[in-house]
Amino acid sequence: MERNKKLDELPDWMLEKTVYEPVKGRDGFLAGSMLRFMKLFRHFHMEGDSSVTYARAGMRLLLCLGVIVMLALSHNLFYSACVAAGFLLYLSFQRIEVIKRVISSSFSASLFTLLVMLPAYFAYGSDAFITITIKVFLSVGSLALLTGITPWNKITASLRMIRIPNVVIFILDMTIHYILLLGNIAFEMLEALKVRSIGRNRNKKGSFSGILGTVFLKATEMSEETRQAMECRLFNGNYERRKETLRFESFIPSVFLLIYIVLLLYLR
Template sequence: MNLPLWARNEETYTPSRDRDYFISRSLLRVLTVVLALRRQGRSRSFLTAPGMLAFLAVFLLLTVMARTLTFLSCQLALELVILCLLPGKSVGRILGSALLAALFSALLVSPALLLGSGLQVFLLPAKSLLTVMAVGIVTELLPWHELTGALRFFRLPQELVFILDTTLRNILLLGQMAEHLLTALKLRSVGYNRHKARALSGVLGVLFLHAQHLSMQMYEAMVCRGFTGEYPPMQKLPSWGGSLLLLFVLSGLGLLFACLEGGILGRV
């Protein structure tokens, strides 16, 4: 078979070098969010979501009310014990976020340290570390759909639960769509491109149209299924084992707070 002349000529095209850092960075950030939501959706724990949310609320309240580093050190010891029971990757993610928050808080209060405020300056970084670690532990132990379902257990407004639930679902779906678009853009990017913002704006435009299409599909599905906007509260009561364990730990924290912080709060 004789090929035409143009098919037998060798290609001499050499594309100029260009950096696609913005595509790789955007793809990495999208994948991080998508993987975090997928990982949290597969989380399982013998502790129930209502009990964990109630424990988290009281734990954070005690953290905010604490005025000595002694009680905060006891809370830190409890969180470190829980971290020892989690996988290594989860521990790295939780500690990374908590340390960044503590470092940012330390930078904010660093001028007060130069003015001679004493050890009280370290209260804000310590509280930031404890709160971020506590929230990270709860999100690692419980899937997001159980957390949103537990909000109705505490009789929160249905509109708030609906917005939070649909937002998390749409973030996951749009994140997967953005992953495919950025991968296709990266594979088709050949040569030097002086209009990188134009390529990224095209991706954002497609995502906007896809989000609008998703909202229309969700509305039609809700109408077909007779959804009236009501989120019934959880009928299943928390398990006794997990609830008793959380109540025991919470009682110990309350007693410790009364012993260590009671005198200080009484004088105030």
């Protein structure tokens, strides 16, 4: 009886039903950064066709660079149209993920160019907004197509074939691997922070330095571990040149490169 009485005497504030609705937090910084990481991972996780030979990957790279250089050299819109025809036709046969990625990156790049170049038309009557926009679309598009359909390791291996120094290839290879590793660490920390922080607080923005600082320290630690692992496996950063049997299909990209070179010279 005594006990019940005591229970009845609970203070009013305890008996009130708690209604807790956190103030809507501003996590633009967190969400924005996380979104960019997601996009980054998607770029990396999209596997190219692994059956591509090393020679063909190298030829593709050569074709891509050649087209970009020739587009810049040519002042003829008809030439750009010819490149566009080949590029779009090839693109239309690709997997839908590749098409999406190529179109989204080249479209946003050319839209930006159009916006930057348009005032020049009104100011000086310059045609740059047509020519440069088209060229940017094709250049960015062909690079995106190359990386979309060719696996990364084949592209770096093909760089070795055109006698790029070992150090450069090693750095590039390391970078590609560690972007994913470090990106994952950063992403996990952002996610943990997002899950734990409720409502509006100042710590969210302050955590930015902590996250990237930790990522940096992890990076130095990992590079030391990599060095040790390399030493253990007797790898000094030198890549052997791969030998593979030559196949006709490896040279298809070079045929297109030749056609575009002839066309450029003809249209001059």
